[in-house]
Amino acid sequence: MVRIHAGQPDFFLSQGHFMNDWQIQTRASECQGCGRRFSDRQPYHTLLWADADAGRYRRQDVCPECWETRYRQEARTRPEVVSLWRGVYEAPPPPREPIQRDAAESLLRQLCERGDPRYRSAVYILAVMMERKRLLRVKEQFWRDGCRIFVYEHTRTGDVFTVQDPALKLSELDEVQREVARLLEQGLPPAGSDPGSDPGATGETGTEAAMAAPDAPARP
Ligand SMILES: [Zn+2]
Structure with a gap:
């Protein structure tokens, strides 16, 4: 469901705002339209808004009812909605042990x-x-x-x-x-230090990380 708004790049260029293009947006546990909690395995809709004033993207997860009554129309008419998709909510597992992150x-x-x-x-x-x-x-x-x-x-x-x-x-x-x-x-x-100021380490390529790095991430 890829959508590209005609004229969208111009819209943002003309605003002259910097957008931070690297962001994390966590999934909401309740509908951000009506506030009702999502139940396990229930479908939801996500809208990704480009908030030019704040210079960031804003994710909005809504329930199917709110989608039908309000957001389907907004997604179609508001140019700030740059992306949208459907998902299935999964209730987080009970917190027993700290999440092991890669x-x-x-x-x-x-x-x-x-x-x-x-x-x-x-x-x-x-x-x-x-x-x-x-x-x-x-x-x-x-x-x-x-x-x-x-x-x-x-x-x-x-x-x-x-x-x-x-x-x-x-x-x-x-x-x-x-x-x-x-x-x-x-x-x-x-923060503030120069990431490229460590020439002594650049010769090291034998780490697992380098091995795992993709050799050709270019996409068709
Ligand atoms: Zn709702």
Whole structure:
């Protein structure tokens, strides 16, 4: 259900706002139209709004009733709705033990929270790595300002990651993979420091992370 609004890139360009294209949006546990709690296995509809003033995307999960009575119409008429899809709500399991997160997932979440455009390519590579591990799947994609944005959904939690396609050239791939391997090994440097200021580590490619990194994340 990919939709591309005619004129949408112009709409955002003319607003002159920066959009943070790396975001995590958790799935709501109740309808964000009427407030009723979702029950296990019930279907829901998601609208992804581009909030130009806030410079971010906003996810809205609504129940089928609210979808029919209100949001189906809004999705059709409001240009700020850049993407929409249907899902099935799964009640979270009882919290018995801390969630074991994959190293790539932890790093991706950190980078999304940081929102530093210097990590644009690393974010994309991590998302592709997680897609190959079936931790993420591409739910939607849309275009904005000439850039492709992937909407990735976490297969277990339903969290949504919006990730910009950096349109990597093959010649840039090695360097980005080394950067990702370095980040996985050494962690994210403190905000404000230069991520490229560690030339001593760039020669290391023998880590598991580098092996697991995709060799050709370019998409058709
Ligand atoms: Zn509702």
